[in-house]
Amino acid sequence: MSQEQKRRLLVVSNRLPAVVERRGEEWQITSGSGGLVTALAPVMRQQQGLWIGWPGCGDEAPLGPLLAQFAQDNGYSLAAVPLSADEVEKYYRGFSNEALWPLFHDLLGFCRFSYDNWQVYLDVNRRFAQVVTEHAKADDLIWVHDYQLIGVGEHLRALQMPQPLGYFLHIPFPAPDLFRRLPWKDQLIRALLAYDLLGFQTLRDRRNFVNTASSLLPEIEVISRKRQYDLLRFEGRTVRVGHFPISIDFDEFDSGARSKEVEDAAWYLHENLHGRQLMLGVDRLDYTKGIPERFLAFERALEKYPELITKISLMQLVVPSRTLVPDYQNLKETLDQLAGRINARFGESMWNPIYYVFRSLDRTQLLARYRTSEIALVTPLRDGMNLVAKEYCASSVENNGVLILSEFTGAADQLGKGALLVNPYDIEGTADAIHQAYVMGPDERRRRMKLLRNEIRRNDVHRWLNSFTQALYSS
Ligand code: ADP
Numbered sequence: 074m075s076q077e078q079k080r081r082l083l084v085v086s087n088r089l090p091a092v093v094e095r096r097g098e099e100w101q102i103t104s105g106s107g108g109l110v111t112a113l114a115p116v117m118r119q120q121q122g123l124w125i126g127w128p129g130c131g132d133e134a135p136l137g138p139l140l141a142q143f144a145q146d147n148g149y150s151l152a153a154v155p156l157s158a159d160e161v162e163k164y165y166r167g168f169s170n171e172a173l174w175p176l177f178h179d180l181l182g183f184c185r186f187s188y189d190n191w192q193v194y195l196d197v198n199r200r201f202a203q204v205v206t207e208h209a210k211a212d213d214l215i216w217v218h219d220y221q222l223i224g225v226g227e228h229l230r231a232l233q234m235p236q237p238l239g240y241f242l243h244i245p246f247p248a249p250d251l252f253r254r255l256p257w258k259d260q261l262i263r264a265l266l267a268y269d270l271l272g273f274q275t276l277r278d279r280r281n282f283v284n285t286a287s288s289l290l291p292e293i294e295v296i297s298r299k300r301q302y303d304l305l306r307f308e309g310r311t312v313r314v315g316h317f318p319i320s321i322d323f324d325e326f327d328s329g330a331r332s333k334e335v336e337d338a339a340w341y342l343h344e345n346l347h348g349r350q351l352m353l354g355v356d357r358l359d360y361t362k363g364i365p366e367r368f369l370a371f372e373r374a375l376e377k378y379p380e381l382i383t384k385i386s387l388m389q390l391v392v393p394s395r396t397l398v399p400d401y402q403n404l405k406e407t408l409d410q411l412a413g414r415i416n417a418r419f420g421e422s423m424w425n426p427i428y429y430v431f432r433s434l435d436r437t438q439l440l441a442r443y444r445t446s447e448i449a450l451v452t453p454l455r456d457g458m459n460l461v462a463k464e465y466c467a468s469s470v471e472n473n474g475v476l477i478l479s480e481f482t483g484a485a486d487q488l489g490k491g492a493l494l495v496n497p498y499d500i501e502g503t504a505d506a507i508h509q510a511y512v513m514g515p516d517e518r519r520r521r522m523k524l525l526r527n528e529i530r531r532n533d534v535h536r537w538l539n540s541f542t543q544a545l546y547s548s
């Protein structure tokens with residue numbers, strides 16, 4: 074183990090991997106969802122680190138015993154930053170999810186900019202920094218995550234934090250022209266430049282950042298461009314800017330998918346399908362995921378290729394997300410209507426085109442669906458990485474699945490050779506890809522899936538952690 078790997082990992086993210094909620098008279102703790110938690114949880118277990126974040130509640134909850142129980146069950150510790158209702162409204166819902174999220178996903182039409190929300194975003198970032206200084210030890214590896222906490226590094230510097238500061242953005246970084254629409258663009262870029270290492274998902278995101286920063290702050294000097302990172306000089310400090318595509322714990326998914334419970338659950342699912350192919354979609358309920366476009370593409374495939382009727386079903390699993398944001402509530406209604414319409418139009422007594430499930434599935438049930446589905450339909454309009462695509466391949470242990478993947482996901486950079494790449498806005502093209510996947514023979518399926526699995530096995534989440542920490546400490 075290298076010196077870097079021996080350090081305690083102190084992760085700071087908006088959400089803890091656990092959500093504390095009141096259910097009737099009782100307080101309960103459950104697992105959080107989303108790609109950040111999926112990727113970081115195995116790393117934290119391995120490193121026995123400390124995770125600082127929002128527990129999903131305010132300070133009225135009896136956090137001590139609940140978090141201690143979680144630490145005991147999971148092998149790493151948690152420290153909470155409770156948020157008031159006003160902070161949730163302005164920092165989380167308002168600025169993070171109604172300004173930064175759509176802007177960074179190229180969806181300007183969904184953006185709402187408010188000065189009041191921006192101020193509360195800065196205040197909450199300052200509070201996170203304060204909590205970090207209360208818990209950090211001298212040689213901790215300090216690593217701040219995602220768009221909700223861009224400002225934490227700047228405050229840590231002001232609080233004289235001596236450790237190198239790492240930051241990773243899980244979502245895309247937009248092109249300069251789009252980023253310029255943000256009223257507080259210069260402040261946000263300066264805040265990012267307070268870190269020692271900035272990690273992005275793809276080379277495109279890294280270039281977008283360097284181009285944006287250099288055009289907004291001409292005093293930035295690009296000292297060198299290496300394969301792993303660019304070196305910038307700004308206000309007398311050097312800042313590294315690299316790209317580190319996040320991944321999953323391949324072995325955990327592969328061995329989980331081979332387990333007896335998953336095999337039984339997969340067999341049971343297919344037994345009820347009577348020789349049909351199953352096409353799977355798994356997403357948080359989010360307008361960036363392109364779920365309505367996916368339903369329309371499937372409808373078009375049924376129209377254009379009538380031989381698919383009764384021979385294939387789309388199983389769409391959707392986990393509720395950000396239910397406070399009106400655009401997310403509207404999306405639920407759109408999906409309900411579309412699924413209802415398509416099922417009414419094509420459905421037959423023994424066959425439904427779309428099975429639409431609106432809840433989180435437990436691990437066994439999720440892996441069983443990954444393992445048994447002949448096709449995965451992963452079609453976000455824009456996505457930083459998309460771990461569902463990687464989870465599907467790692468769980469496709471019979472090498473017979475076909476991945477249809479949006480070219481606008483970070484994952485397309487690594488999985489483009491084995492997947493069928495589509496433009497999710499192109500309904501006709503996606504319908505053709507569904508048909509191509511359906512008729513693909515076993516040899517071609519195996520060849521493609523082997524490529525995909527080898528790529529994910531080689532570049533797993535542990536490699537991601539190593540390359541980030543090496544870049545943070547390299548001289
Ligand atoms: P994001 O980070 O935007 O949510 P990702 O695809 O990177 O997108 O990660 C989503 C994570 O959430 C994956 O680990 C996936 O397994 C999990 N997930 C999504 N939907 C469900 C569901 N219905 N049930 C269980 N897990 C889900």
Ligand code: F6P
Pocket residue numbers: 087088106107108109110219243244394395
């Ligand atoms: O990077 C995507 C992300 O925002 C993560 O920070 C988070 O894990 C996930 O989406 C879920 O979002 P939220 O915490 O808003 O429910």
